[in-house]
Amino acid sequence: MENILTISGNVKYTITLDPGVWIFDDRRVDLNTHFTQVKEISNSNEAYTKAVSKHWDREIMEGAIYPPTLKTEKKFEKEKVLTGTFGIPFKPFLLNSEPAPDAKSLLVRTTTEEIEFPLETAYNFILGYSNNGKPLTSDGPVHIYFADGSNKDNPIKDIIGFTIK
Incomplete structure (x- = not known):
């Protein structure tokens, strides 16, 4: 149960997150290439x-x-899944919890501290959940990466839950 996270607080629905099943999710992104790819906006x-x-x-x-x-x-896809380093966008989970109209921030609770982020920033988080095909057991179950990749070498670790304020 220590791998289960919740999104609670000023939300309509409390959401339970299980990173162990995200490996099968089509929304996953490869963290080895995600931050280095050129983002193209085209017609x-x-x-x-x-x-x-x-x-x-x-x-x-x-x-x-x-x-x-x-x-x-x-x-090829099976081998990629078994050896890849993956993350998943946090936005769909936040949207499913339906934050209240007056919700302004996300409190990230770790084993050592609480870090508060504006809700608009939190919508762009990537939750890393595997490294080289293995779940993040020692400092996981997830790591938080910022959308711009500025913390890709030092993500937020040891997360135990999320609270919308």
Whole structure:
């Protein structure tokens, strides 16, 4: 039970978080590459047109090529999950707890201190939950990473709960 965290306080619903099941969540992000990727803001219509054009050009030049079998893709994905370092955005969990309209901050409780953040900042947190395929048992169950990656080498550790104020 020490791996279970709660979001409580000035919320409509108290939320229970179990990081052990997030490995199966499609919202997970690879923490090894997440903070180094260039964030592109593009027109989705333009991106779609370019992708279709590229595919069409390749088929004209090379002929139709069928994708690899799902078996090889599943094997690659399974290996990635077993060896990767992952996190998950915190925003969906905060939104599901439905903070009260007058809620202003998030209190992060660790084993040694309490740290208060503005709620708008907390919406951008990434909760790291695995390192090289293993759960964070010694200083976890989660680590908090800021959206800009400024604390990626020294995340907030030993978290035991969250309280909305």
